[in-house]
Structures are given as C-alpha cells and as structure tokens.
Amino acid sequence: MDFTAILGAWIAVGLTLFILSFLYRDNPLFKIAENLYIGIAIGYIFSITIYNVWIPKIYQPVSNRVFTSLSNWVPWVSKFVTPAGDAGSLTPLFPAIIGISLLTRIFPKISWISRYGFAFIVGYGAGLAIPATVATMFIAQIEGTIQPVFKLASGGAIDLSGPALWTSFSAILLCLGVIVTLFYFFFSLEHGKISKKVTKIGIYFLMVYFGAAFGTTVMGRFALLYGRFFDLYTYRTSGYYHATPILILLVLIFFFVYFGKSRKTSP
Amino acid sequence: MIFKKKLPLIVCFIVGILTLLQYYVPNKVSIGYLETMTQWDIIISAFAFLLGLASLFAMHYDKIRRKTQGWGYSLFMFGGVILGLTCGIISKANQTNQEGFITAFGWIYNYVLNPLQGTMFALLAFYVVSASFRAFRVKSGQAFILFLAAVIILFGRVPLGQLIWSKFMSWLPFGISEAIEWIMNFPSTAARRGIMIGIALGAVAMSLKIIFGIEKQYLGGKE
Numbered sequence: 001m002d003f004t005a006i007l008g009a010w011i012a013v014g015l016t017l018f019i020l021s022f023l024y025r026d027n028p029l030f031k032i033a034e035n036l037y038i039g040i041a042i043g044y045i046f047s048i049t050i051y052n053v054w055i056p057k058i059y060q061p062v063s064n065r066v067f068t069s070l071s072n073w074v075p076w077v078s079k080f081v082t083p084a085g086d087a088g089s090l091t092p093l094f095p096a097i098i099g100i101s102l103l104t105r106i107f108p109k110i111s112w113i114s115r116y117g118f119a120f121i122v123g124y125g126a127g128l129a130i131p132a133t134v135a136t137m138f139i140a141q142i143e144g145t146i147q148p149v150f151k152l153a154s155g156g157a158i159d160l161s162g163p164a165l166w167t168s169f170s171a172i173l174l175c176l177g178v179i180v181t182l183f184y185f186f187f188s189l190e191h192g193k194i195s196k197k198v199t200k201i202g203i204y205f206l207m208v209y210f211g212a213a214f215g216t217t218v219m220g221r222f223a224l225l226y227g228r229f230f231d232l233y234t235y236r237t238s239g240y241y242h243a244t245p246i247l248i249l250l251v252l253i254f255f256f257v258y259f260g261k262s263r264k265t266s267p
Numbered sequence: 268m269i270f271k272k273k274l275p276l277i278v279c280f281i282v283g284i285l286t287l288l289q290y291y292v293p294n295k296v297s298i299g300y301l302e303t304m305t306q307w308d309i310i311i312s313a314f315a316f317l318l319g320l321a322s323l324f325a326m327h328y329d330k331i332r333r334k335t336q337g338w339g340y341s342l343f344m345f346g347g348v349i350l351g352l353t354c355g356i357i358s359k360a361n362q363t364n365q366e367g368f369i370t371a372f373g374w375i376y377n378y379v380l381n382p383l384q385g386t387m388f389a390l391l392a393f394y395v396v397s398a399s400f401r402a403f404r405v406k407s408g409q410a411f412i413l414f415l416a417a418v419i420i421l422f423g424r425v426p427l428g429q430l431i432w433s434k435f436m437s438w439l440p441f442g443i444s445e446a447i448e449w450i451m452n453f454p455s456t457a458a459r460r461g462i463m464i465g466i467a468l469g470a471v472a473m474s475l476k477i478i479f480g481i482e483k484q485y486l487g488g489k490e
Binding site: 011020039040045057116175206 | 270276282309310348372386461471
C-alpha cells in the first residue's frame with residue numbers, strides 16, 4: 001500500500017473521530033478539527049481562486065498586454081520575456097480596481113470607497129436576479145401548475161378509468177394546492193370565515209411539504225454518515241495498520257484522562 | 268456626500284438597469300455586455316473573498332495576540348490555511364497530475380477536507396433526529412400530516428421500511444415508492460410552488476428597491 005494513502009487514512013480516521021467526539025461533549029479534539037476545517041477550506045478555495053481567477057483572468061491578460069507594448073517600444077525586451085498566449089488586454093484592471101476598493105472596508109477612514117465595489121456587485125446581482133427569478137420561479141411555476149389542468153380541459157371527453165382519473169385528480173389537487181398555499185401567504189385583506197378555512201387547507205399542504213423536506217434532509221445527512229462509517233470500516237484493516245481501532249482507543253484514552261481531570265478539578 | 272453616497276447609488280442604478288434590460292433586448296451589444304460584466308463580477312468577487320479572509324485573519328490574530336481563552340485553536344486555523352494554500356500552489360490547484368496520479372491538492376481534498384466536511388454535516392443527522400422527537404408530537408391534525416409525510420419519506424427509502432410496507436400495507440393498490448413519488452410530485456410540489464412564487468415576488472420587489480436606491484443597507488456605515 002502507498003505510504004501517502006496509509007497516512008491519509010490515519011488522518012481521515014482521526015479527524016472523523018475528532019468531530020464525532022462532539023456527540024459526547026465539547027472537547028479540545030473537536031475544536032482542533034473545527035478550526036482545521038475552516039483553515040483547510042479557506043486554503044483550498046483560495047488556491048482555486050488564484051489559479052481560476054487571478055492568474056487567468058487578471059495577471060495573464062494584463063501582463064501579456066504590458067509585455068507586448070513594451071516589446072513594441074523597447075525591442076530588446078522580447079529577447080528576455082515572451083508573453084504566453086494572445087496580445088492580452090488591460091480591461092481586467094477596471095474590475096480589479098473596483099475589487100481592491102472592497103478592501104478599503106478594513107480601514108474605517110476610507111471605508112466609503114468600498115461602496116463602489118458593493119454597488120457594482122449588488123446592482124449587477126439585482127439586475128440579473130429579476131429576469132432569472134421571473135422566468136424560473138414565477139412564470140415556469142405557474143405554467144407547470146396550469147398546464148396539466150389545461151390538458152385535461154382540452155382533451156374533450158373526460159376519461160374516468162382508474163389511472164386517468166387519478167392523474168386528473170392529482171393535477172387538480174396540485175393546482176388547488178398552489179392556490180390555497182398562496183392564499184395562506186396573502187395578508188393584504190383580513191381573512192374572513194371562509195378564507196380562514198381555505199388558509200387552513202393551505203397549512204395542510206405546507207405541512208406535507210415540511211414533512212417531505214424534513215425526511216429528505218434527514219436521509220441526506222444519514223447518507224453522509226454512512227459514507228463516514230464506510231471509511232472507518234475500510235480503514236480498520238491491516239493494510240492501513242488498523243487505523244480505526246487504534247485511533248478509537250487513543251481517543252477514548254484521551255477522554256478518560258481529560259474528563260477525569262476536569263471532574264477532579266471542578267468543585 | 269456625492270462621492271460617498273450618491274455616486275455609489277448611481278453606479279448601482281446604472282449597472283442594475285443595464286443588466287436588467289440586456290435580458291429583454293437580446294442583440295450583439297447586450298450579449299457582449301453580459302459576458303463582460305459576468306467576467307467583471309467574477310474578478311470583483313475574488314477580491315470580496317479576500318475581504319472575508321482579512322476579517323477572519325484579523326479576528327483570529329487578535330485572539331492569539333490577546334491570548335484569550337482557546338487562542339491555541341486559532342493556530343490550527345492558520346496552519347490549515349498555510350497547508351491548503353501550499354498544497355494548492357505546489358499542484359497549481361489540480362487534483363490530479365498529467366499522468367493521472369493524485370497531487371498534494373487532491374490528497375488534501377480526499378483525506379482532510381472531505382472527511383472533515385462530511386463528518387461535520389453528518390453530525391447534524393444526530394441533532395435532526397433528536398429535534399424530530401420534539402417536532403413530531405402529534406397534537407393536532409396538521410402535526411399528524413407533517414409526521415405522516417416525514418415518516419413515509421424516511422421509511423420508504425430504506426430497505427426496512429419497504430419490508431414493513433410490503434408485509435403490512437400490501438393490501439393497498441400502490442407501493443411505498445409510488446406513495447413517495449406522489450407526495451413529492453403533487454401535495455409537496457404544490458406547497459413548494461406556492462412558497463417559490465412568494466419568494467419570487469419578494470426577490471423582484473427587493474431587487475427593484477436596490478436598483479432604485481430605496482434599499483441601501485449594503486452601503487454600510489452612517490455617512
């Protein structure tokens with residue numbers, strides 16, 4: 001077995017156990033893993049940002065443009081530096097300057113400069129959100145709700161056989177469900193006796209949705225847990241020098257020592 | 268005043284309106300505008316990441332400097348950043364090299380980041396289950412519906428639940444998979460659509476408020 005894989009298995013098992021140790025009580029092992037997680041995640045995203053944004057979208061086009069211009073003016077520069085790729089462009093400097101303006105937020109006296117960067121990001125996001133939201137979350141949802149009912153109405157004679165009847169019932173239920181749910185969130189008018197009953201039906205639909213969402217979330221979390229347990233199971237073998245049982249034992253020893261000590265010191 | 272408050276609002280208005288209009292006026296210029304602005308947004312967001320990083324580093328550095336309780340853990344945060352960044356730079360942010368072998372960056376992802384992230388989110392499974400004991404107290408018809416939907420989804424997706432259904436509910440004309448599919452596609456979708464339409468209306472209203480300078484919380488500060 002490759003040494004890096006064995007080392008990786010020991011680290012993966014150790015960190016998994018450190019985090020699972022929180023189930024018993026907050027402890028130093030969990031805090032170490034928690035802080036390490038934040039650090040590693042930042043380092044990972046930072047690396048991706050450097051190699052996917054800063055180098056290809058800012059450094060390369062700008063440096064190419066600078067070197068190309070320099071070699072036109074001062075020909076001997078091209079003997080030492082050969083720009084990679086095309087002639088480049090200085091345009092990325094504009095968003096880079098706007099981006100740098102964000103960093104002035106750190107210094108209170110000039111923090112107002114950062115407003116330009118935020119104004120750009122927020123304005124662009126807002127402008128982009130309106131058509132995207134209207135198309136996908138509004139029109140497409142209404143279309144998806146009405147279309148099945150519309151198909152029923154335009155189909156001529158209504159088929160009352162088992163499966164077709166069930167499909168029709170489901171389509172009408174979907175349409176009514178959307179209406180009563182929207183009615184529940186409609187606060188522009190005071191709810192009267194009848195509308196209160198309608199909103200109550202809306203709550204039932206919402207409860208089904210919340211229940212289904214809860215079930216799906218729990219299943220997702222447990223799928224992750226199975227993945228972690230599968231790794232612990234895999235790394236128990238002699239090929240990995242029994243990483244799982246040895247580390248479980250070490251964590252348990254640490255717990256006995258640490259919590260035994262704190263029990264003695266507490267009044 | 269103009270440079271500190273009004274000009275940023277004007278920038279927001281112009282960028283917002285142009286971005287909004289380009290969708291409804293599709294031509295060469297508007298497509299070019301969107302492509303350029305998308306690239307600009309990516310570049311500016313990369314600097315926004317730096318701002319977050321600076322804020323986090325300042326907080327942890329302050330903790331270490333003042334030696335407040337648990338300051339030692341902040342060293343692990345800095346250690347993690349250095350480790351992740353070093354591996355990323357060595358491997359040029361590639362998880363595998365040209366020969367298909369795993370790089371230091373891929374190793375960090377497989378053996379450190381993935382287990383940490385997976386376990387951290389899996390930990391929530393235990394708390395969600397304990398929370399469900401409180402949430403599933405069937406005190407009303409609505410609570411019963413919530414309970415029923417969750418139980419069908421939870422048990423229907425594991426072999427034990429499918430076995431129980433086939434043993435005791437086989438008299439029904441549909442299986443548990445069909446029941447789950449129907450719940451997800453019809454009553455659950457109906458409520459989800461109702462919520463989504465509400466969110467869409469709210470998002471459009473908020474976006475318009477931002478573009479027209481009514482909502483200006485994002486500017487921050489008092490001036």
